[in-house]
Amino acid sequence: MDLTGEVRLAAPREAVWRALNDPEILKQAIPGCESVEKLSDTEFNAKVALKIGPMSARFAGKGTLSDLDPPNGYTITGEGQGGVAGFGKGSAKVELVDDNGATVLRYTAAAQVGGKIAQLGARLIDATAKKLANQFFTKFAEVVNGPAG
Numbered sequence: 001m002d003l004t005g006e007v008r009l010a011a012p013r014e015a016v017w018r019a020l021n022d023p024e025i026l027k028q029a030i031p032g033c034e035s036v037e038k039l040s041d042t043e044f045n046a047k048v049a050l051k052i053g054p055m056s057a058r059f060a061g062k063g064t065l066s067d068l069d070p071p072n073g074y075t076i077t078g079e080g081q082g083g084v085a086g087f088g089k090g091s092a093k094v095e096l097v098d099d100n101g102a103t104v105l106r107y108t109a110a111a112q113v114g115g116k117i118a119q120l121g122a123r124l125i126d127a128t129a130k131k132l133a134n135q136f137f138t139k140f141a142e143v144v145n146g147p148a149g
Helices: 013-020 023-029 115-120 122-145
Strands: 002-009 033-038 043-052 055-069 073-081 087-099 102-114
Touching: 002 122, 013 023, 013 087, 013 102, 013 122, 023 033, 023 122, 043 073, 043 122, 055 087, 055 115, 087 115, 102 115, 102 122, 115 122
Parallel strands: none
Antiparallel strands: 002 102, 033 043, 043 055, 055 073, 073 087, 087 102
16 A cells, blocks of 8 residues: 655654654654653664554554655654554654745655454555554644644
């Protein structure tokens, strides 16, 4: 499955770049995230609890950043195991573009799932992936932009 999109953030590109590399901000933004542990400047571990249709699973995974081009973007690759539920893996190319003092974050992502999760059907999985991506970017924008008001 492939996902593409963009979100406009009311923050300068350097601040968005720092937020994309901050484990605490990522933990707040990732739906169902229980922990994010930075292992190095390019590697981290995460634990996430998700509900996909009728199935709930806890995933433990590792993420790696590559093609780093601060503060313009990077590629993030991740893989997670959900026990009997199966596995998920994917990558996303993230691009940050200046927009009159704000930043446009563009992403192109590809993901695969296997195991029992894959048996739920492509439409349900695709819809869930889109929903989770929207939740992440909505929450990420809230955290980066600060409280409205």
